[in-house]
Structure formats: C-alpha cells, structure tokens
Amino acid sequence: MTGFLPRSAAYSSPPVPLPVPEGAPSPSFAFLRRSATTDDAPAAPDQLPLAVSEIDSSDTFRAVSTDAGDLVANGRAAKFLIDRRNPIAPSARFVNGNFVRNGVVPDEAKFHYPFGRATFRIPESLDIFNAVTYFTVDKRYIAGSVRTYHLDGASDPVYGLQFYPQDLIREHAVVEAVTTIRARLGITDARFAFVPTGSQQTTDTVMDQLASLQVEVLPLDRILGAIQYLPLNLGEAWGYLRIFPDDTDALTATDIPVFDELPLDLSVVAGVLTRSVQDTNSHVNLKSKERGTPNAVLRDAGPGNERLAPFADRPVHLVVGKNDFTIEATTPEVVAAKLAERMGRPLTRLQWTPETDLRSFDEIAMGTTPQTRAFAARYGSKAANLGFLAHRDVLGRVGDAGSPSAQRGYDLVPRGFAVPLQAYQEFIEHPPNADVRELIDSFVAAEQTGGLSPQERGRRVDDIQSGIMAASFPPGALERVRAKIDEVIPGVEKVKVRSSANAEDVPDFDGAGLHDSYAADTTKRDRPIGPCMVEEDDGDDGEVKRKVKPKSVGCAIKGVYASLWNKRAVEERSFARIDQGTIAMGIAIVPAYDTGSDVAANAVVVTRVLNTDGVYGYSLSVQQGNNLVTNPDPATYSEVTIAAFISDDEPTSLTVTRFAKPAADAPERTEPVLSSDRMLELVDLARRVERAYCRATPGYYPDCDFSPAANDKATALDLELKILDDGHLVYKQVREFGGR
Structure with a gap:
C-alpha cells in the first residue's frame, strides 16, 4: 500500500505549517524522484471523481481499486483517508486509483498526502502529515486501504481493512477507523476483516467491538495459509507440463514441472508450480527470480487438477500472473523456438586475475x-566479501x-x-x-x-x-x-x-x-x-x-x-x-560456526521486500536450530518476516507473514524464532552493510544513505548469518541479488 511521498518541491511549502505533536518522530521520506505537478484540467466525463464518499457495490470497488502492491501479490486495493481534525464528525473519502487527468493518473490518485491536499485542503507539510498520520497514536488523519483476498478457494473475496506496516494504529483507533470505513462500504453479503500488517497494530482489548461490527481479525500468516494461488515470481514460460515427475534429473529447460514439494536440487526448468508452500528466500526461488522463470504455489496442483490435467506431458504456454495463472496448448516448434531465442545470446567470458598469495x-x-x-577478481566474491x-x-x-x-x-x-x-x-x-x-x-x-x-x-x-x-x-x-x-x-x-x-x-x-x-x-x-x-x-x-x-x-x-x-x-x-x-x-x-557455541538459528536478510513495490524495507527468513533457510530440510520451512522502514530515526515494523516449521515431525511455531529486539538488530546491521556496499560499488544506487529503503534499486543484497546459543551473530556471506 503506497502512501508515503518524498520531500518534493510541489509539497514543500504548506499554506499553514503546523507543529509536530510532542513525541512524534521527524520523518524524512524520499520515494518519488520526480516533482509532482498541479494541474486543474477536468477529468474524463465518463469516470468516477477523484474522491468517492461511498463504495456501494463490488463493481464500484473494482472501478476505484487497483492491483495490490503490498505483502501479498494478488488482490485489489482501494485507499481511503479519514480527516479527524474534527474528531466528533470525521470526514472520510476513498481514493479513485483509476482517476485520469490529461491522460495520466496524477499523484492525488496514488498517494494519501496529495489526495488529502486536493480533497480536504489539509494544510500540513509532507513531513508533518506523515508524523501525525502514521507515526503517532493520537492521529490527525488516518490513512489506509481496503484490500481483497480470495481465501480457501472462495469466489467471493474477503475485504480487508489495513494500514501501512509502520503505522502505529492500534486498539480503539482501529475500531474508529473500521467503524468509519465499514459504514461506507455497502457491498452486499461481503465478509470484512481487519488485517494487521505490523506487530504494533494490536486489537487485544477491542475484539468484542470489532465482532459487533462483523469484522474479524485476520493476521497475514493466516491469509497466506488460506490463499489457493500465490505467485512467487511473475512471468511466462513455454515448455512441456510434467505433473509430479518421477525423475527430476531428467528435467530440462523445456519442462514446466508441477511438484508436491519443491526439490532443493532442482536445476534449470522453464517454470515451476508447487502444491506446498515454498521458502521465499530459498536458493531455488531466488534463482527463479534472477533468471526470470515463473514460479507459483497452487494449493490443489497435481494430477487431479482440472486445469492442469488435460495438458500433462504436452507443450504449453504458462503465464503466472498476480491474481491467477493461465495455461494453454502450444506446439513443440514454439517451445523449441523460445528456448533457442534464450540460448542464442552470445557467451559471457569471465575474467579473473592470477594471484598466488593466500x-x-x-x-x-x-x-x-x-x-x-x-x-573478488583474485579470490571470488564470497571470499572477498568476507x-x-x-x-x-x-x-x-x-x-x-x-x-x-x-x-x-x-x-x-x-x-x-x-x-x-x-x-x-x-x-x-x-x-x-x-x-x-x-x-x-x-x-x-x-x-x-x-x-x-x-x-x-x-x-x-x-x-x-x-x-x-x-x-x-x-x-x-x-x-x-x-x-x-x-x-x-x-x-x-x-x-x-x-x-x-x-x-x-x-x-x-x-x-x-x-x-x-x-x-x-x-x-x-x-x-x-x-x-x-x-x-x-x-x-x-x-x-x-x-x-x-x-x-x-x-x-x-x-x-x-x-x-x-x-x-x-x-x-x-x-x-x-x-x-x-x-x-x-x-x-x-x-x-566451524559452532566452535564456540551451538547454532540457535539461521537467518537470511534480503535488502528489499520481495514481490512488491509498495512496501519499503527488508525481507527476513529465520529458521530455528541449524536447519538452513537457503536449503531447508524436506517438509520444513522458515519464518518469513517483513521489516518495513524508511529511515533510521523512524520506527521499523515487523510483520510475520509465516511462522517457521523447524522439523518435519514438529508443528508450525506460533511465535517468532527471535525476539523483536534481535530482529531489529539484524535490520540495523544490514542497513549498515548495504550503505557501505553501495559506497564501495559504483552504480549500486545514486543515494547510498537512502539505498536501504529504495524500491527502485536494480539489485539488492542477500546476507546469510547464524545466531548462536551464546547470543553471538556470525555473518557467513553477503552477495548481490538481482531478483525482485
């Protein structure tokens, strides 16, 4: 859910500057690199206005919503803004994300702050708006979104009311926001939920009030566990569909295998579908992202799937999209031509420098x-990066x-x-x-x-x-x-x-x-x-x-x-x-890493939030004990946590999107593997490493101070480390990662 803006020339001089409330941080955001423009040209006559006071049907929701870009790849989202300057009678409007002016979607239809200026004539500067909206409990404005999720194979979605992962909203403020927005959603027979996206967004004392509003609380890990289709890497592939192949060694770059559980020694294939959950930071998924081959979880994948079964062992064209996949027949000639196109590129010769010293x-x-x-030219990158x-x-x-x-x-x-x-x-x-x-x-x-x-x-x-x-x-x-x-x-x-x-x-x-x-x-x-x-x-x-x-x-x-x-x-x-x-x-x-103490946990930090451009921060995978994140034991998977942040002096939220299953014969954990303080320590150290790496690597990102939060950087870093029983951290490696 994109809601933050940078210090932009168009928004730097508010009509009436207001003080930041006591205790609020001083945000410093820098996301859009171009200057916003003010243009009062009329909108197209056949579209809804920029600000919509009520969503009265699923058709209206679809008209104002856009493809979601947050922690879950599929679904649609419609932003809203509540003006609480008069808390007795707050005003609320939905953002028409498809509003067009002069042939383009303006910033007012993308971001909460320019929307608020255009709709409510809010007087604050951008920094103050961010402080009194996101980083305080006593809010002047409430900015969030209504987001659809298709759970357990249902055709009708759940409408989730949620906020940016760093937002400090909790308890009674959640009830107020939900009450205000729920009254303006007239979608017949719809199922509504509050979806906390940060661990600080609690509802422990207001569960009865939410229940009276017929709004359930759905954490993201439960949502991800109930989604039937989960794209991990978007894209298209041409190849032969192999449903539950017996011999993975016989697979080639012209095969699209369907597995129950993803084999960790899988070599190059054209694309992959799995029935079981995948580790997003495993080597196999990161390789899929890097080479651009589609990868998705389909909970009912297998020989009996009515969409897959007709194409078993036949040449197909597979497209893994945000909300669903498509599959259609193709020909052996097309499959061969697509591979030849990929393999027709010239060979890359690797250069290295002779060196005799250890x-x-x-x-x-x-x-x-x-x-x-x-x-790295003498010893390889892994050794040089240590x-x-x-x-x-x-x-x-x-x-x-x-x-x-x-x-x-x-x-x-x-x-x-x-x-x-x-x-x-x-x-x-x-x-x-x-x-x-x-x-x-x-x-x-x-x-x-x-x-x-x-x-x-x-x-x-x-x-x-x-x-x-x-x-x-x-x-x-x-x-x-x-x-x-x-x-x-x-x-x-x-x-x-x-x-x-x-x-x-x-x-x-x-x-x-x-x-x-x-x-x-x-x-x-x-x-x-x-x-x-x-x-x-x-x-x-x-x-x-x-x-x-x-x-x-x-x-x-x-x-x-x-x-x-x-x-x-x-x-x-x-x-x-x-x-x-x-x-x-x-x-x-x-x-050996356990020379001084046993291994308590393994962790991987990727310095971007994978599968989204709408959340700023890092992806962390953590596994209990010495079971690896990158190559996990069969029938196990790591905890996945999103650390959302913008700068060092603003709060970092931690959102667990899946708890760890440390052993095949053990249940999934119900609590994080590491404490929040330890997770925040990993984030802080990774930010230090990334800034230093940026300064040492020409072309990594133009603004090294901002590089940790930058969503538009071409590559990110992949750090692996161990946490020992004595509390020590052991960093194993850092490498560049080109996937998104």
Missing part, C-alpha cells in the same frame, strides 16, 4: 572498501573502535583466509592431473554446442568430479594452506572449506547454492595415496548435506573444486550463457 580476510580488508571488493564484511568501515573487528563488532565485544565475521582462483587452475593443470584437464576440455566443448542430454551431461560431470577427487595437489600447495590455517586460526581443529567461484555474484547471475562447502578436521592427515570420497550425510547437521571422507583439509578442498562441476551448476551457467571454459574456483576457509 590472504586472510583482514589482509584483504587493509585498504579501502572499494579496494577490498576488488579482490573481507568486506570484516572491514573497519562495515562490521569491523573488536579492535576497530566504534565498529559493530567493537560495540558487541566479539567479531561478527569469522576470521579466516582466502585461497585464490589461481590455485584451482594450477591444480587442474598439474601434469599428473592431465586426464582431468582432458575430461573438462572435452565436456566444455560438447556442452557449449547445446547437444547433450541430461543423462549424458550427468554422466560426464560425474567423471570430472571423480577425477578431481582422485587428483593430486601441486608440490607444496596443500602445505601452504595448512601453514595459513596455523597462522590465521591457530589451534582450530574444525574448519569449514567454502566455495568462492568466479561464476558467482557476476551481473545477472549470483550462483547461490550451486556449489558445495565441506567441513574438515585439521588434525586428520591427507592420504598420500588413494582418492577422496564424497558421501551423503544422513546426520542432523543442517549445514553440510554431504561430507568428504577422509574428513581432511585436502579432501575438503578437492570436494569444493569438484562441486564447480555439479550438474545443476553447469546447467545454470549454460542457461545464463556463461562460457564454461572461463570458470574457476576460489576458496574461503573459516572455523
């Missing part, structure tokens, strides 16, 4: 933040006065070091490993012709990976790594060997989740003879799904190198048109 994250961070980020996070101007170290780490008394970023991309190249080109080099060269040539079947691709990458696991290190290479461990993290026995490929975090391709990381024991010696093995880990460790045997540093490095040639990674790179002959693998080595 550098600690602190050594990487010795210069400026732009210089620190530039080390140095960036540890930089004194970002999260810093305990010894960096004033840094977040110094304020907390511990390092927020683990100590560790980076192994350069060049080390991988030297490993592959080591003469005893010539057979591996030949396997790679032959495979790359075949893959880039586009003629390999999924089965043949799988067989050939298995051969490459087996060859890497049996290969030998160049003389002294492994000894240098062990010496750096002793230098940077002396005495640490349990380490994590993490991937840091150059085919990650490149424009329009972040490579999230494509490569493997492995745990290693520094006390275990590498076998002088005999290959390393990779085995499935059937234990309870949520961090490493696969393990190397023996669990030595050398085997872990080989495992990471081999993961560069995972079938899914190859397919994603081919779909993104990345030249497979220019890839290389860097490595980041850190202490």
Whole structure:
C-alpha cells in the first residue's frame, strides 16, 4: 500500500505549517524522484471523481481499486483517508486509483498526502502529515486501504481493512477507523476483516467491538495459509507440463514441472508450480527470480487438477500472473523456438586475475572498501566479501573502535583466509592431473554446442568430479594452506572449506547454492595415496548435506573444486550463457560456526521486500536450530518476516507473514524464532552493510544513505548469518541479488 511521498518541491511549502505533536518522530521520506505537478484540467466525463464518499457495490470497488502492491501479490486495493481534525464528525473519502487527468493518473490518485491536499485542503507539510498520520497514536488523519483476498478457494473475496506496516494504529483507533470505513462500504453479503500488517497494530482489548461490527481479525500468516494461488515470481514460460515427475534429473529447460514439494536440487526448468508452500528466500526461488522463470504455489496442483490435467506431458504456454495463472496448448516448434531465442545470446567470458598469495580476510580488508571488493577478481566474491564484511568501515573487528563488532565485544565475521582462483587452475593443470584437464576440455566443448542430454551431461560431470577427487595437489600447495590455517586460526581443529567461484555474484547471475562447502578436521592427515570420497550425510547437521571422507583439509578442498562441476551448476551457467571454459574456483576457509557455541538459528536478510513495490524495507527468513533457510530440510520451512522502514530515526515494523516449521515431525511455531529486539538488530546491521556496499560499488544506487529503503534499486543484497546459543551473530556471506 503506497502512501508515503518524498520531500518534493510541489509539497514543500504548506499554506499553514503546523507543529509536530510532542513525541512524534521527524520523518524524512524520499520515494518519488520526480516533482509532482498541479494541474486543474477536468477529468474524463465518463469516470468516477477523484474522491468517492461511498463504495456501494463490488463493481464500484473494482472501478476505484487497483492491483495490490503490498505483502501479498494478488488482490485489489482501494485507499481511503479519514480527516479527524474534527474528531466528533470525521470526514472520510476513498481514493479513485483509476482517476485520469490529461491522460495520466496524477499523484492525488496514488498517494494519501496529495489526495488529502486536493480533497480536504489539509494544510500540513509532507513531513508533518506523515508524523501525525502514521507515526503517532493520537492521529490527525488516518490513512489506509481496503484490500481483497480470495481465501480457501472462495469466489467471493474477503475485504480487508489495513494500514501501512509502520503505522502505529492500534486498539480503539482501529475500531474508529473500521467503524468509519465499514459504514461506507455497502457491498452486499461481503465478509470484512481487519488485517494487521505490523506487530504494533494490536486489537487485544477491542475484539468484542470489532465482532459487533462483523469484522474479524485476520493476521497475514493466516491469509497466506488460506490463499489457493500465490505467485512467487511473475512471468511466462513455454515448455512441456510434467505433473509430479518421477525423475527430476531428467528435467530440462523445456519442462514446466508441477511438484508436491519443491526439490532443493532442482536445476534449470522453464517454470515451476508447487502444491506446498515454498521458502521465499530459498536458493531455488531466488534463482527463479534472477533468471526470470515463473514460479507459483497452487494449493490443489497435481494430477487431479482440472486445469492442469488435460495438458500433462504436452507443450504449453504458462503465464503466472498476480491474481491467477493461465495455461494453454502450444506446439513443440514454439517451445523449441523460445528456448533457442534464450540460448542464442552470445557467451559471457569471465575474467579473473592470477594471484598466488593466500590472504586472510583482514589482509584483504587493509585498504579501502572499494579496494577490498576488488579482490573478488583474485579470490571470488564470497571470499572477498568476507573481507568486506570484516572491514573497519562495515562490521569491523573488536579492535576497530566504534565498529559493530567493537560495540558487541566479539567479531561478527569469522576470521579466516582466502585461497585464490589461481590455485584451482594450477591444480587442474598439474601434469599428473592431465586426464582431468582432458575430461573438462572435452565436456566444455560438447556442452557449449547445446547437444547433450541430461543423462549424458550427468554422466560426464560425474567423471570430472571423480577425477578431481582422485587428483593430486601441486608440490607444496596443500602445505601452504595448512601453514595459513596455523597462522590465521591457530589451534582450530574444525574448519569449514567454502566455495568462492568466479561464476558467482557476476551481473545477472549470483550462483547461490550451486556449489558445495565441506567441513574438515585439521588434525586428520591427507592420504598420500588413494582418492577422496564424497558421501551423503544422513546426520542432523543442517549445514553440510554431504561430507568428504577422509574428513581432511585436502579432501575438503578437492570436494569444493569438484562441486564447480555439479550438474545443476553447469546447467545454470549454460542457461545464463556463461562460457564454461572461463570458470574457476576460489576458496574461503573459516572455523566451524559452532566452535564456540551451538547454532540457535539461521537467518537470511534480503535488502528489499520481495514481490512488491509498495512496501519499503527488508525481507527476513529465520529458521530455528541449524536447519538452513537457503536449503531447508524436506517438509520444513522458515519464518518469513517483513521489516518495513524508511529511515533510521523512524520506527521499523515487523510483520510475520509465516511462522517457521523447524522439523518435519514438529508443528508450525506460533511465535517468532527471535525476539523483536534481535530482529531489529539484524535490520540495523544490514542497513549498515548495504550503505557501505553501495559506497564501495559504483552504480549500486545514486543515494547510498537512502539505498536501504529504495524500491527502485536494480539489485539488492542477500546476507546469510547464524545466531548462536551464546547470543553471538556470525555473518557467513553477503552477495548481490538481482531478483525482485
């Protein structure tokens, strides 16, 4: 629900400036970048006026409402504004969001403030209006919307009365607003509800009054649980509809699979539908957004779905829209042509810089933040960005006065070091490993012709990976790594060997989740003879799904190198048109995250609100214990929370849109995993990281101070971290994310 405006020249000089009430914050909004204009030209004669005093039917609602742009992707919304300057007899009007003047929809039909100036002649400046409308309990104006939700497959919608997530409205103010607006909604037999969108929007003491108005209270997590169709990434696809396929390895970029539950190792497909809920911050959904392939939840998807069943195993054209999906028959020729169009783009050659030194994250961070980020060309972005996070101007170290780490008394970023991309190249080109080099060269040539079947691709990458696991290190290479461990993290026995490929975090391709990381024991010696093995880990460790045997540093490095040639990674790179002959693998080595304390929770922060342009803030996913957000265990899902904010000195609201299910055999939680103070801490730290990243990265966003709240930034950040039982935060990585 868009309601805020910037300090714009058109609104900067109110006729009668009024003081901000005592205790109200001083807002500073900056959303529309153009200046609004005043134009008194008449509206078209066949349309409703800008301000509507009553919505008397569902047809009238549709005429004044627009597609919703808030925390739920589908539905329609009509804004309203209540003028309480005379609280005995408040005035209320609905905004005609489809009002047109001179061929365009003016700001008065989009935003509450210009609407109020045009309709009620409100005298306040923009800042004061925001303060006395959104950020105070004793309101001069009440600004909200009426929003439709189709729940449990019903054809008739629920009309939800709701407010911007940061709005401090609660208790009796909610009743007053609902009473005022409910009296002006004459939609026959309609079901009405109040939908709190922020945890501060409480109704505990007024439930009886709302019930007497025949208005129920529907939290967003209940709404999302009852919606039959939930688009996660809009778009269209051409491919063969595969309903509950038996073999996911056989799927290709011309398939549109329908699953009960989304497999986490799913490779490139044209689009996807699932019956079960998806983690919005999982690697699979983020990849769908990044590559532009449609993705949606359809609660009754399956072989018996009457809309899907007629198209099983046939070529179709699927469109995932905001309110529904469409599916229609197409031809094999069209499917092939659409894929050829996508794959006809030229290959992107990745550039990287030779480097022989092993550098600690602190050594990487010795210069400026732009210089620190530039080390990605030598070590891969994951390793370089750990140095960036540890930089004194970002999260810093305990010894960096004033840094977040110094304020907390511990390092927020683990100590560790980076192994350069060049080390991988030297490993592959080591003469005893010539057979591996030949396997790679032959495979790359075949893959880039586009003629390999999924089965043949799988067989050939298995051969490459087996060859890497049996290969030998160049003389002294492994000894240098062990010496750096002793230098940077002396005495640490349990380490994590993490991937840091150059085919990650490149424009329009972040490579999230494509490569493997492995745990290693520094006390275990590498076998002088005999290959390393990779085995499935059937234990309870949520961090490493696969393990190397023996669990030595050398085997872990080989495992990471081999993961560069995972079938899914190859397919994603081919779909993104990345030249497979220019890839290389860097490595980041850190202490095991649970060395000092057990893991209490995992979290991902994406520095935009996904699936909407109407809410400003961040998306947070949190899971209890060591079950991952990015690659959750089957039949589990994380808590999803929206942190809505505009600037640091204004309140941040937290809205849980889904509670976590930590284990397959456990019920869904009914309370957040983390306290609100801890969640707000994650938001504050992410804002600091994003501003620093913006200043270090030319072109990220023009106004770095405003970048955390900017909805129009081309990319956002994706931060992963762990919360330990002792209360410490451990930041694992930060990367750019191009999806919306």
